[in-house]
Amino acid sequence: MLRITLPLPKDIGPAPTTSRVAIIGGGFTGASLARLLAVNGQYGPDDIIVFEPRAGLGAGLAYDTDDPSLRLNVAAHRMRAVPGDPQAFVHWLSGSGRFDLDPDAVADGGIYARRADFAAFMAEQIQPFLDRGSVRHVRERAERICRRHGRWQIEGNGGAAVQADIVVIATGHPPPTPPDVLSYHLGCDARFIPDPLRSGALRPIGQDDKVLVVGAGLTALDAVGALHAQGHRSEVTLLSRTGQLPQPQASGDFAPHGDFLIGLPNTALSLLERVRFALEEVTEAGLPWQSVFDALRHQGQTIWQALPLVEQRRILRHLRRRFEAHRFRMSPQIAELVERERAAGRLRSRAGRIVAVRPGHAEIAVDIATKPHGIVVRHAAQWIIAATGPDHGNVIGRQSCLADLKGSGLLRKDPRGLGIACDQDSRAVARDGYPVEDLFIAGPPARGAFGELTGVPEIAAQAERIVQKILAMRFATTRTITIRSL
Secondary structure (H helix, E strand, O other): OEEEEEEOOHHHOOOOOOOOEEEEOOOHHHHHHHHHHHHHOOOOOOOEEEEOOOOOOOOHHHHOOOOOOOEOOOOHHHOOOOOOOOOHHHHHHHHHOOOOOOHHHEEOOEEOOEHHHHHHHHHHHHHHHHHOOOEEEEOOOEEEEEEEOOEEEEEEOOOOEEEEOEEEEOOOOOOOOOOHHHHHHHOOOOOEEOOOOOOOOOOOOOOOOOEEEEOOOHHHHHHHHHHHHOOOOOOEEEEEOOOOOOOEOOOOOOOOOOOOOOOOOOOHHHHHHHHHHHHHHHHHHOOOOHHHHHHHHHOHHHHHHHOOHHHHHHHHHHOHHHHHHHHOOEOHHHHHHHHHHHHOOOEEEEEEEEEEEEEOOOOEEEEEEEOOOOOEEEEEEOEEEEOOOOOHHHOOOOOHHHHHHHHOOOOOEOOOOOOEOEOOOOEEEOOOOOEEEEEEEOOHHHHHHHOOOOOHHHHHHHHHHHHHHHHHHHOOOEEEEEEOOO
């Protein structure tokens, strides 16, 4: 690769060298980026374009629901979505009247709002900029992204064609990929639900139908909550490799405990030892263990980036499931429901893997190799729900526009299997190993580089850094020409 940096003529003045920004994805990440760019006031009409097939911006896969049973799994005061105004969502809940309409939101001293309320909050944040034309919403899915005459060409599935100087990939969490054994045997069976978050997906399930949920994370518990809300009263079994469910949130207000930045651990084992020591400390002090994992979250990006690639992979291989069960915790409302349904014998969790599926007329029989001894047992249910979580390892292959970029050598998979490769400035890393100056990766697809990049506060902070980088490029005093050999 050859890079040539040239000074711009001095008589050009302060005119921007780059103008139009195209954001691919209009969920929380994309809407936050568009809003921050528009707030700056440096962009004119039609200079900030968001490709998003949904009717509104700000919801995305995570919050696009009208199901009142689906709540945020963290308290509202921790949803620091607006840089510079960390309590914006809490104040909006009160001022909009939504809090008064949701008496069940308060639990264990916190407000666990409905996800639809957070979506409405984000829509209200971006709407003024849509109204005045500062942000343009192209209600299409981006199908193709390519270079043309030195600029980016983005084409939507409805015929839209836009040229831009900078592209930000903000596609959020990819959809789940069900286990192959389920797709092979049940791909065309109406009793198999591959995406429980799709609107109305669970409605056909009868009150007395037995349900097997493959997965035991927050998505699986969302399915449990939604089923209960529609009056389901039969047995639900959660199947996962470990059988572990997400842990509950702790009641009360407490500070994070543990400083992992002093003498940064550089191996998975040393990190595990530090965490265990911190857990012993909080136990002796009578503090909740959740305080240690909150500290890990706040310091997570620095910890992750200090680890060599081989140690990052070791953490993902040996500690990931255990960490996620404690990091991504269930709301008090869901925790109460889980405890109640378990006590009534209607909710069970099982550790194992599916080895065979036999669809029958009345039921679907599933053979499960149970842990720890591998004994095969048969489980029968009327419905099978896949709740295995986002398929981060296949984020590029699931979207044609990203596959195009990968095919042209301008994008590649993250080497840890967590999304899309990017550098510490959130710039996509090309096939040749060098960053693409005007192609950014925002939100969960950039997890590999940053580690902790799933929660709203972390995504909002990254969006702010990307915007600052884009603004610096807009009024650059030099221009870099990159000649790649891909």
